[in-house]
Amino acid sequence: MSRSIRIWLPLAALLAFGLWWLAAIRQLPMADWPALPFRPDGMSLQQILMAFGLMPRGVIALLAGAALGLSGAILQAVLRNPVADPTTLGISSGAQLALVLATIVAPGLLEAGRWPVAMVGAGLAAGLVLLIGAQRAFAPVTMVIAGMLVGMTASAIATAVTLAQGQYLLSLVIWNGGALVQQDWSGVRSLALVLVLGGLGAASLARPLRVLSLGAEGAAGLGMNVAFVRLAAAALAVWIAACVSAELGLIAFVGLAAPALVRTMGARGIGQLLALSPLVGALILSVCDGLVLTLAGATGEMFPTGALTGLIGGPLLIWLLPRLRGSTPPGTERAEGPAPRLARPRRILLGLLMLLIAAALVLVWIGRVPGGWAVLDWSSFNAFLPMRLPRLIAAASAGAALALAGALLQRLTANPLASPEVLGVSGGASLGYAAVTFALTAPTAMALGVGAMIGAALSLALIAAFVSRRDMPAERVLLAGIAVSAMASAVLSAIMATGSTQAWMILNWLSGSSSAIGMGGALPLLALTLSVWGIAMTSRRWLATLPLGADVAGGLGLPLRLARLSLIGLAGIATGAATMLVGPLSFVGLMAPHLARRIGLARAADHVTGAALIGAILMLAADFGARMAGFPYELPLGLFASLIGAPWLIWLMMRSRT
Known part of the structure; x- marks a missing residue:
């Protein structure tokens, strides 16, 4: 592990915890914080808001950021593309569109939960982008252009459909922005399970992805089924990202920022990338949410955390452009x-x-x-x-x-x-x-x-x-x-x-x-x-x-x-x-x-x-x-x-x- 990682990760963790702690003591003095086990019948209103609102919000920010960081790392490794993530490949927007359409057109589909619907939307968007990319040897620029244009289209249709249904308008707008507001610990339990299963899947794919990093021809020469590994890795990344979108809405660019920062801090190899990207992703989203809570305390306005992550991802994508390998995009x-x-x-x-x-x-x-x-x-x-x-x-x-x-x-x-x-x-x-x-x-x-x-x-x-x-x-x-x-x-x-x-x-x-x-x-x-x-x-x-x-x-x-x-x-x-x-x-x-x-x-x-x-x-x-x-x-x-x-x-x- 490089010296940069040993220095910056603890500092980021301290910042994330400090911002959450400031929000917590602003809501309730530390002496009055509720103790485990949480029993609502014996708590004041402020203690209930702390125990079932702010505390699970802090934990779910870490879990969602880690899941998105892992998803982005898998996509970047399997596609050999430094700007691939659930946002740039249209995965999150596909899940968003599916959930918006289900909410408005066929709410009965949501009786079994939002996750199956989100999986269908994310899978269709990812499948379309991968189909386009396969015809161009998964060229990095081609994949990102295809993914982000598919994502822009999905987001535009979701916005227009939302506007046409006034009774759902405010809730869908807030959800589409990626709000981390929590009312209980159910979301934490769900995303914790996703992160554990996703981590186990990533660990099993670490060695095949390391071989694939040699190139598709080299990996095939060593006896690897390249198509199967790509499909398995992409399916795992899509499932992780769709679960986060179903639970929290559209949270942009965390999956892009986390692996990029891991590489910048000196990490080498697929193993370190898969291991450290979830940690960095957790800290990125936690710091962003801490800034949102701090701003809310100062101004009274509560912005969706997912909107703030987009402000980070745009400049980061521009910064990464000179590092992209050259390729001819489709349509030239x-x-x-x-x-x-x-x-x-x-x-x-x-x-x-x-x-x-x-x-x-x-x-x-x-x-x-x-x-x-x-x-x-x-x-x-x-x-x-x-x-x-x-x-x-x-x-x-x-x-x-x-x-x-x-x-x-x-x-x-x-x-x-x-x-x-x-x-x-x-x-x-x-x-x-x-x-x-x-x-x-x-x-x-x-x-x-x-x-x-x-x-x-x-x-x-x-x-x-x-x-x-x-x-x-x-x-x-x-x-x-x-x-x-x-x-x-x-x-x-x-x-x-x-x-x-x-x-x-x-x-x-x-x-x-x-x-x-x-x-x-x-x-x-x-x-x-x-x-x-x-x-x-x-x-x-x-x-x-x-x-x-x-x-x-x-x-x-x-x-x-x-x-x-x-x-x-x-x-x-x-x-x-x-x-x-x-x-x-x-x-x-x-x-x-x-x-x-x-x-x-x-x-x-x-x-x-x-x-x-x-x-x-x-x-x-x-x-x-x-x-x-x-x-x-x-x-x-x-x-x-x-x-x-x-x-x-x-x-x-x-x-x-x-």
Whole structure:
């Protein structure tokens, strides 16, 4: 054991205990603490709160942190990936989505407990990510991008479904944030059993994982069944993480931080990693919970502990990026093969424009009434047009703006997986929106829009500055953006769990809705989208040259710094304006540029224009689904946009190399 471990672990343990002790004596003087055995009939109210609330909370923080640390260590060892953990691989979000859907749609499934439901959700998410990874030899960047995008999709759907069910809203929001509040010792007993069984399983896998660390080919040459070991280790890690999610909710990045810190402190070998990661994970979560309790004592606000761990994981993921082995992510130009190039793209662009106009007319003319579907007559059409036209304009404009931002970012980074959602631009817009809601007593729509635009542009500028200084491959930009999104989600989760007026305002915006927008909001959004498109057209030389690489672009006389900053700002403005309507996650910015490229719109001007038209069509379809699927109630627009985007994203990442 290294000297760093011998020094830092006792100090962390002392800090964790000190923070809990301060919270305990603030609640009840030490002389009045209850003694074993705890008998509620002989205790005061404060003693009951101590014995069945604060004490089990302190213990369960240690157990959950240890379990997540062990799960992360197993995943990192079996995948040989330093940024793998239940959060980055989408496991925790899969469990979260399954539990939310069961709570709202089929509560009878929870009669046997939450654990089986969480296992199904976590298993499906992990299976999907591993299936994608298997086609790419489990490349580290590929696995993390696939996992975190699957996780983002699951979280978005869970949030939208939660918003649609007001009676469950507050409890699900707090649970989704990873609250450690306890009412008895049952959770402690359950997670203690999970940790013991998980530890025994990890001990039995230590030697096979040590052999697997030599590489899949080397391990197979020594007679190991590599597929079985990978499956067994992944199943164990998924089971551990799902149990924690079922008991406490979504607690992010502890499984990433614990093994990373163990390695940083000098641990060597699989054995030390598996042995020390649970200990470090326990201390991380315990210190975080102690900070939450201290903050609650000072301010009176109790934040979910899981939100605070996200603030740790985002910077840690960025710090680990330079240490990742290089690999080509799925969806790159080489992986997809050469895209078709139309000789006469104007016919396609004209066809897309006509399709957009026809779709708008059809969606205005048909709808649902209490008796079923109906086609409006002329008088009804004239009556409904003033109500439907603004939201159709706004939805199409938002979709076009997101598609423009995605096309700009994909050409800027030369990576077809870039999009406002993936690069953290939408997360930055969310933080900008949240900042304005707290800074102003009665924020106007204009102020909220400006805040979202500034937040989007700043987040993208920070990512670009970080990556450009380190000369990283293009896929590192994606991971940096995902880290920013994780930090934004953590901050928003903490805000929403307070239950303040601003929290409800932010929570409602996160799902996206065009129901309240009028012509006064729709026309400015349309004007801004057309302006962004016009500027992009004047920058088509930059957009055509940047994908060739910095050396080629510089050799052709392109002002690289000006071009990058201008395109970053333009993408940030477009994203900030669009997210005001659709929320921070829709995947339109990822899908539309891809579709435009695959139908042959390869030239810069054609690509950008085609992406904008396709994005407008996709968002019109999402808006129609949001209005009609839950008639007479309107469902969140962001949910339908994500449901359109998720199958496309999964299909895209599962495509094999050509």
